[in-house]
Amino acid sequence: xxxxxxxxxxxxxxxxxxxxxxxxxxxxxxxxxxxxxxxxxxxxxxxxxxxxxxxxxxxxxxxxxxxxxxxxxxxxxxxxxxxxxxxxxxxxxxxxxxxxxxxxxxxxxxxxxxxxxxxxxxxxxxxxxxxxxxxxxxxxxxxxxxxxxxxxxxxxxxxxxxxxxxxxxxxxxxxxxxxxxxxxxxxxxxxxxxxxxxxxxxxxxxxxxxxxxxxxxxx
Numbered sequence: 001x002x003x004x005x006x007x008x009x010x011x012x013x014x015x016x017x018x019x020x021x022x023x024x025x026x027x028x029x030x031x032x033x034x035x036x037x038x039x040x041x042x043x044x045x046x047x048x049x050x051x052x053x054x055x056x057x058x059x060x061x062x063x064x065x066x067x068x069x070x071x072x073x074x075x076x077x078x079x080x081x082x083x084x085x086x087x088x089x090x091x092x093x094x095x096x097x098x099x100x101x102x103x104x105x106x107x108x109x110x111x112x113x114x115x116x117x118x119x120x121x122x123x124x125x126x127x128x129x130x131x132x133x134x135x136x137x138x139x140x141x142x143x144x145x146x147x148x149x150x151x152x153x154x155x156x157x158x159x160x161x162x163x164x165x166x167x168x169x170x171x172x173x174x175x176x177x178x179x180x181x182x183x184x185x186x187x188x189x190x191x192x193x194x195x196x197x198x199x200x201x202x203x204x205x206x207x208x209x210x211x212x213x214x215x216x217x218x219x
Contacts, residue, residue: 008112
C-alpha cells in the first residue's frame with residue numbers, strides 16, 4: 001500500500017507489482033503495446049472466491065492472527081492455540097461484512113483508476129485485513145471484487161496458470177521453480193510479460209542472457 005500510494009502520484013496508465021526475483025521477458029515496447037491493446041482491463045489472479053473458498057483460506061481473515069509476525073516454534077504453537085480457541089468460541093470477523101472475499105497470487109497489473117480506488121478505500125478495508133494471515137494474497141482480489149472495476153477483470157481465453165496476470169510461474173517443477181539457462185528458449189518465446197523466479201546464486205547466466213535479449217543483443 002505504501003508503494004501504491006507513492007506510485008499513483010505519477011499518474012501512470014498501469015501499475016505492476018513485481019518481486020526482486022522477477023524479470024521482464026520482453027522489451028518495453030512489447031509490454032506497452034500489450035497494455036495499450038488491453039487498455040482499461042485489470043490483471044489480477046483469482047483462485048478462490050466467496051462461497052467456494054476453503055475454510056483454511058477464509059480463516060486467514062475471519063480469525064485474529066496477532067502473533068503472525070513473531071518468529072520461533074513457541075510462537076507458532078501460540079498461534080495454533082489461538083486459532084483453536086477462536087474456533088471453539090465461534091469467532092468470525094467477517095459476519096458483519098457483506099464484502100465478497102477472494103484469493104489469488106499477489107502479483108498484479110492494475111489501472112490508474114483502480115489503483116486510486118484502492119488507495120481511497122483502503123481505510124475501510126484495513127479494518128477487515130488487520131490481524132489477518134498472509135493478506136497479500138487476499139486484499140487486492142477482495143477489493144477488486146467489491147469495486148466498480150469488477151467488470152474490467154481480464155479473462156484470458158486460455159485459463160492456464162497465471163495467464164490472467166501475464167506471469168510465467170512454474171509450480172510443477174519447484175516451489176516455485178527457479179529458471180535456468182536451459183530454459184532460455186521457453187522464456188524468450190513465451191507470450192507472458194514477466195516471469196519468476198530467478199536467482200543469481202542458482203544460475204546467473206539466464207539473467208544475463210535475458211537482459212541481452214531484451215536489449216537486442218544476440219547471444
